[in-house]
Amino acid sequence: MLLTVDHVTTYRYSQPVRGVVQTHRLQPTAFDGQTVLDWQITVTDGIKGGHFRDGAGDHVQAWTIQGPVSEITVTVQGRVQTTDLVGVLRGHRERTPPQCYLQSTHATDADMALADLAASANAGAGDLAAAHRLSALIADTIAYTPGATHAATTAAEALALGQGVCQDQTHALLAIARRAGIPARYISGYLHATEDGTLHEAAHAWAELHLPDLGWVGFDPANRCCPDDRYIRLGSGLDAMDAAPIKGIARGPGTEQLDVHLAVQQSGQ
Amino acid sequence: MTQYFNEMYEGGEVRLPYAQLDDWMRNMPAELRQMKQAEAEALFRRIGITFAVYGEGGDPDRLIPFDMFPRVFSALEWSKLERGVKQRARALNAFLADVYGRGEIVRAGRIPAKLVYQNDAYEKEVVGILPPKGVYSHIVGVDLVRTGPEDFFVLEDNCRTPSGVSYMLENREIMMRMFPQLFRDNRIEPVDVYPDLLRRTLASVAPTKCNGEPTIVILTPGHFNSAYYEHSFLADLMGVELVEGQDLFVEGEYVYMRTTEGPRRVDVIYRRLDDAYIDPLCFRPDSMLGVPGLMDVYRSGGVAICSAPGAGVADDKAVYTFVPEMIRFYLGEEPILNNVPTWQCAKTDDCKYVLENLKDLVVKEVHGSGGYGMLVGPKCTATEIAEFALRIKAKPHNYIAQPTLALSTTPTFVEQGIAPRHVDLRPYCLVGERIELVPGGLTRVALTEGSLVVNSSQGGGVKDTWVLAG
Structure with missing residues (x-):
């Protein structure tokens, strides 16, 4: 599938800030399931910083913006050719040992309820069937409900609520997978939403679990599927904050207001 | 009754390195000694060197007792120590380059993957990032104890930011000021080259993007830190700026320091x-x-950070037991310095042995520090030992055990005159383009009679450490 992305993020500050430092994981990496045809990122008044590929294979690009500045716009435009690999991340160049992704974080710590949930999946074998069971379990226990949670909600809190968005469902899946001894990581990316409304959230998140023989395999509990050619994979991490496409720190006392416009569309050749 | 090795006397004879000190000691009247001790304390106070060694906590303004009786190594003794410490520093750096690279030692099954990759000190953020010259740990502090003429053991390695080197320098400075004659009568290797060697070491790992003479800074958490004195002391001696995070900022691909003449x-x-x-x-x-954005600059080659982020995975207590294995694996050599034999309670056989011999062992928590959660078997009652045994049984993987070592003694000035007291040693190995070890280090001494604990928080002091020229 040929997908075009048009993604504009605007930061507005209540009073001008002295400067902003950002780090981006905003550029899809190549693997057998996705080929980047063209990709452009601009930051208003931004000075391009260092670029490198991290151990997980992600493109990381640093930016600095000199103040005083009261508005910053990050624009992403690009085209990606995708292929359905039923979730398998084949041909992705990366170095970080999968065991690193057994480490828990505040957002993904398993409390008693999550530990019980993990145990109920009987995922000891750590195989593909077990991974599917874990993902289904999250879809069954945390209902997709926008507005019920916020950016800092933890996996344990979302499970207690029984509600959440893709970020919460992914955190919860990471928590129970790691608990079952399966390395698991957070993926941030884009999703081409279908016209009938069965798929939602163009700015999307899902999980990858590391399985024997298959390596990293994606699971999207929000849509009860494995990522296919409607998905564009941007970057990974231990949790949402670690994998965030844009992270930044502004110097100054002002409050920040965020505005996002995103369109992911299928283009006719 | 344990026999302790006395570094000055062997069977009633004075060992050669201490020959001159024997006369010095015998000819010093008690009044002169008291006068000199008072003078030394006044000097330390004036300099203001009062921080707690190795971040042990406690009163930051307390003066650590200085003992005037030097600790001495012959050139021959030192050459073995030097080779041993440098060997360790090379192996530890090779290990770090490996576990953030291809992980050969893990693939070869010589160290468990879990111990490395699930270690809290392992930074996945720097996987695949090779620091300038491939060096991760630029200052390696190796804590050593001695149990016999030829027997040295490494207690632990410090690969991050080992402190205490300012004591090494100040102890020497004060001894030279108070007893200049001693330095004429003995041929003692100088240690005051350390700041210059440190500066050259740091300059040698400047990133390739740096052109011309590299600008070096020391980044301190600030004056509330217990080692702040050392940070400013080293900055002064090296002639570099001492900065806090707010003095630095990132712009584009580089880090800048705010100065009166601009960035x-x-x-x-x-x-x-x-x-x-x-x-x-x-x-x-x-x-x-x-400094926000510093890691991106570092990872894209715009600045060198010493020690490199992630270096801590090499000096963890559980990883320590594998250092001899690292030396064999990376260098193809046999370790020159011994590790203390260590039983891992996570292993069934080891745990059984530990539980049966608790009264003779020291048991430590794998991630503990500062002497907390520790059992010193010979000093404990049967009840205390029984209670500790329950804790080990409940969480065996959390504990390691080692024999209680018979730490060597050196003569030390005490109330009653001169008496043997137990000592340890921390030399500071510098790793850059070259590996350098200043002949000397920090000797800590347990001032309480019979005590084996040299920590300053428990009555420990410091001594000048001499290496005699060959």
Whole structure:
């Protein structure tokens, strides 16, 4: 599938800030399931910083913006050719040992309820069937409900609520997978939403679990599927904050207001 | 009754390195000694060197007792120590380059993957990032004890930011000021080259993007830190700026320092700040001590950070037991310095042995520090031992055990005159383009009679450490 992305993020500050430092994981990496045809990122008044590929294979690009500045716009435009690999991340160049992704974080710590949930999946074998069971379990226990949670909600809190968005469902899946001894990581990316409304959230998140023989395999509990050619994979991490496409720190006392416009569309050749 | 090796006397004879000190000691009247001791204390107070060694906590303004009786090594003894310490520093750096690279030692099954990759000190953020010259740990502090003429054991390695080197320098300075004659009568290797060697070491790992003479800074958490004195002392001696996080900023591909003449690019940062605090954008977001964006500059080759982020995975207590294996694996050599034999309670056989011999062993928590959660078998009652045994049984993987070592003694000035007291040693190995070891180090001494604990928080003091010229 040929997908075009048009993604504009605007930061507005209540009073001008002295400067902003950002780090981006905003550029899809190549693997057998996705080929980047063209990709452009601009930051208003931004000075391009260092670029490198991290151990997980992600493109990381640093930016600095000199103040005083009261508005910053990050624009992403690009085209990606995708292929359905039923979730398998084949041909992705990366170095970080999968065991690193057994480490828990505040957002993904398993409390008693999550530990019980993990145990109920009987995922000891750590195989593909077990991974599917874990993902289904999250879809069954945390209902997709926008507005019920916020950016800092933890996996344990979302499970207690029984509600959440893709970020919460992914955190919860990471928590129970790691608990079952399966390395698991957070993926941030884009999703081409279908016209009938069965798929939602163009700015999307899902999980990858590391399985024997298959390596990293994606699971999207929000849509009860494995990522296919409607998905564009941007970057990974231990949790949402670690994998965030844009992270930044502004110097100054002002409050920040965020505005996002995103369109992911299928283009006719 | 344990026999302790006395570094000055052997069977009633004075050992050769101490020959001159024997006369010095015999000819010093008690009044002169008291006068000199008071003078030494006054000097230390005036200099203001009153911080707690190795971040042990306690009163930061307390003076650590200085013992005037030097600890001496012959040239021959030192050459073995030097080769041993340098060998260890090379192996530890090779290990770090490996576990953030291809991980050969793990693939070869010589160290468990879990111990490395699930270690809290392992930073996945720097996987695949090779620091300038491939060096991760630029200052390796190796803690050593001696149990016999030829027997040295490594207690632990410090690969991050080992402190205490200012004591090595000040102890020497004060001894030379008080007893100049001693330095004429003995041929003692100088230690005052350390700051210059440290500066050259740091300059040698400047990133390739740096052109011309590299700009070096010391990054300190600030004057509330217990080792702040040392940070400013070293900055002074090296002639480099001492900065806090707020003095630095990132722009584009580089880090700059604010100066009165405008921003100045920084090439090498000797940080005395833990990984977690150096960049809120990459690590702890609540840290006010670091520099936002620093890690991106580092990872794209714009600045060198010493020690490199992630270096801590090499000096963990459980990883320690594998250092001899690292030496064999990377260098193809046999270890020159011994590890203390260590039983891992996580292993069934080891745990059984430990539980049966608790009264003779020292048991430590794998991730513990500062002597907390520790059992010193010979000093404990049967009840205390029984209670500790329950804790080990409940969480065996959390404990390691070692024999209680018969630490050597050296003569030390005490109330009653001169008496043997137990000592340890921390030399500071510098790793850059070359590996250098200043002949000397920090000797800590347990001032309480019979005590084997040299920590300053428990009545420990410091001594000048001499290496005699060959």
